[in-house]
Amino acid sequence: MNNIFQILSVTKKEFTDALRNKVFLTFLFFLLGLTVISIYVGSLDFQGKVFAYQTAYQQLIHQGQSIENLVKPEFFPLQLLRGSIEYLEIIGAVLAIALGYLTVAKEKGNHTLQLVLTRPIKKSHFFLGKLFGNALIILSVTAAVFTSIVIIITFIGGVQLLNSEIVKVATSLIYSAIYLYIFFLLSTLITLLIRSLPNALIISFVFWILFVLIVPQIGDTMDTDNQVPGGFFNAIHVSNTQSKIILQQFSGYETARNAIEEVSITKHYERLVFALLGIKNSYNNRSVSFILKDKLIESLWLTSSLLILIVTTLYTFTKKRLIWKE
């Protein structure tokens, strides 16, 4: 019982520390603000499509022409989350890196570990308290983002989400929290391993630039279909089946492109959540269980990275010398 009490004391402190941290709160409000803006921009884009459809419809009727070939714009409300997911990928990861750095730096930099580690608390329990506290913070951040999205869509957009869509949002929330927690753990591990705190922060951001910005961008740039709005093959009137046949001729190129993307945890997260939210059209109207089964590899990448990092950081904290004479 005493162990649990001690762990919870550390958890509580981590949580309240974050709520008192002005930098953290600024980033959080920035993220929430961007989420609202992205939903608004997404809805304006859809309104534009509806307007274009209505204009074309009226023109065709006015000219007495057939409207058979006019395609109605389909509305998938979860697709409005695309911008928010991209902000979570980039800014959310920065927030998680900052949390990971701070959780170690505030003890190492302040030399408070001497006070903590001479008390009857196991090192592993102390660190578990920190891991739980930050998991709670990250879960709260993602919950705040997704809840604000649902509120905007439901109460401002006037769209009633289906139960299946709410399940998809909830599943995306869990994977978003896992994704952010991976960056938190990565930054925690780096700050534990590197004695100089400024260097640890710089290296953490190098990983962020690499995993979040560079590697996914290389993969996207190498994707021919991404080079033309609406898709390269679509623009030259090549069907999906035909495009697959063509790409088989470039299998080496595609393998290399895919391998580059596989390196980035961001890309795995994006593939999974874009499928869940139907941002990738082929997954619209699919059930959560179908999508999770189809994207099992992405899910495994995320969960196994999470577990490996939890074990590694816990091991590092308990085994590594962290106190140095000033």
Add this chain to the structure above:
Amino acid sequence: MNRDSNVIISTHLLTKKYKKSVALDSLDLTINKGEIFGFLGHNGAGKTTTVSMLTTLLLPTSGSALVCGFDVVKDSFEVKKRIGYLPENVKFYDNLTAYENLAYLAQLSGIHNPKDKINETLNFLEFAGVENKKLGEFSKGMRQRIGIAQAILHDPQVLFLDEPTSGLDPMGIKKLRDIILKLNQEKGMTIFINTHLLSEVAKTCTTIGVLNHGKLIYKDSLKNIIQRFHNEDSLEDIYFSMDSIQ
């Protein structure tokens, strides 16, 4: 290893080696219950290394040490239950108030309802009324007293103080000295003080050990030391005489 019931700290050939140097060399030391032990030595003599091993923060390279009858390596958890520690230039969570800092550290020591204990400790230290101030606003002397408070919250048997007067003004030093004597006399706490200030040792300690380049060169009661070196004018001169013996 001394397991005498009156002995509270004992070390046998306690050694700490780093890559290129020997910080502590085969220390044999015995401290009895209720003593105020002054551990003297130059900067870099190995005093902090010794305290770090006795407080379980650092593992010895060889040798052994018992604190309150428990081995600092094998039974470190039991040792931690019985000790209090004030590091040199103690640092706190400056974003928290004095009460929040003390409550958090008390909870880590397993005190479930720390409020009464904090009030009792601050009253004992004649330092009540500062609970709601943030530590960032405290002077060095005030921080040092909160440092003592965190170290004694859980009523330890042994209190380790590493250079406790470092950076304090004369008034702060006087207050700290009074606290050390009060803790020893009223709570019966054994106190282990690392210091290089001989004047402080003379005013507070009952026993003195002198460490030089990682080796204990002398240990005796203050009374015996003054008798033995009666020709010396001051404690400083005694210290230099011991140093020259080596």
